[in-house]
Amino acid sequence: MRSVAEVREYLSRARRAGRTIGLVPTMGALHAGNISLMEKARGQCDVLAVTIFVNPLQFGPNEDYQRYPRNLERDLEACERVGVDVVFAPAFEALYVSEQKIFIEITQLADHLCGPFRPGHFRGVATVVAKLFNVIQPDTAYFGEKDYQQLCIIRKMVEDLNLPIEIVPVATYREPDGLALSSRNVYLEPEGREAAPTLFRALSSARKMIEDGEKDVAVIKESSAWILDAESHIRPEYFEIVDPVNLQPVTEIAGEVRIAGAVWIGKTRLIDNVSAVPRQGG
């Protein structure tokens, strides 16, 4: 469906019939990671809605909005295979009817990790997700842990704006060699693809050190930096260890943390993250 009115009409009938609605918002170019979200959602709600919209608001002026992969026909086939009930794929003008003047403002949660490197990105994400939430009015919405900062921001938006929606996180889907699935992986040249799992190896190594009792974040980050620097195709952007809720960097491990990194491989930017919990008494 392409129009807000059409999708609202369809879903309000379902809602009146007492059916629960699940939402998986996507930017299309669906891969096994997106599909794992859709399959999880499919099992938990009566009506499954998927949105496909490449949102210009969340791309910076020098980012890859224009070349971001698009393949609506293949996406619709994938949705059909999973048993999606309604695909909402609006044109830009259907969602941004007049000049947007009201935005979702994020304090604190966008100060670190991807935030400083992508100014305005999370403002754009949160704004379009708020719009899609209000069009679809789902009972539950599914977000991948691969975009952990996004997940935390959306979760806080739901809490702070009292949205009547449950946010369900879905574990990151990985290739056998550890690379997190992303629509941007298609950009990688063969040697870049070979280097790409190094990010996950660096994250896993940091997690192992934390589980084994290392408390000093500087020591852990230096060790991970060695792993990344050893791979000549990789240019690290950030590698941070943060509180899992407020996303502020920690200097000493005292409980559960999130380890997150971003790297450039050629012109492609990849992100990934893992959770780490120090062993009791470690």
Place this chain on the structure above:
Amino acid sequence: MRSVAEVREYLSRARRAGRTIGLVPTMGALHAGNISLMEKARGQCDVLAVTIFVNPLQFGPNEDYQRYPRNLERDLEACERVGVDVVFAPAFEALYVSEQKIFIEITQLADHLCGPFRPGHFRGVATVVAKLFNVIQPDTAYFGEKDYQQLCIIRKMVEDLNLPIEIVPVATYREPDGLALSSRNVYLEPEGREAAPTLFRALSSARKMIEDGEKDVAVIKESSAWILDAESHIRPEYFEIVDPVNLQPVTEIAGEVRIAGAVWIGKTRLIDNVSAVPRQGG
């Protein structure tokens, strides 16, 4: 009702029964102006919800949050007389459960009129209204034209965030001498109360000039300034003629405009506004 869960439970039952929900958000200390909104709403929806909440987020550090009039008992009696179905009067902690980190950001529409004099005010208003909208999930919500900039911002928020809510504007309720009703009128000393209708007289005079064909905003503003300056108890804050939708000042009258002003009378700040349309061929 005091808790979000309680009011949601009540309203979701009404919604499932196919009943329409109307919302009048207030800060309490209800006067005939608020009550005219409630009466209009009463005639247009099945279930009428009124919220009473003095929102600290929309008050500046030197504003009147502490002394803002509160009288819940009298408010509840007024609601009962109108036939309000549910009054939601949460404590601060019920609405702001944890530290608020997500806000509604307003571009352009807060740049003039009250915006520059009350930094953060409309961000606070829009944020709490978004929260209340998501708790109540009304079909229609009623806002007085007395707070015209607020009305425009809420209307744009509904449009830009795709909220499934119809905003109904309600004409300003005035005393026989023209003073717009406001909870803050109770602050006025007798001589201040006597001076107060001067703001409406200045607005009406500007409207008359526009209707009579005056096009030059500088001329109109100067004439109104004379009226305000002649009243020694009044200290004007702003007097602007703006586009009625984007709220940007105009220099020449070419169509409908909104004339809005704010004045101080002692320690009390009053605002008011009127619409003006130039006569065809005037």
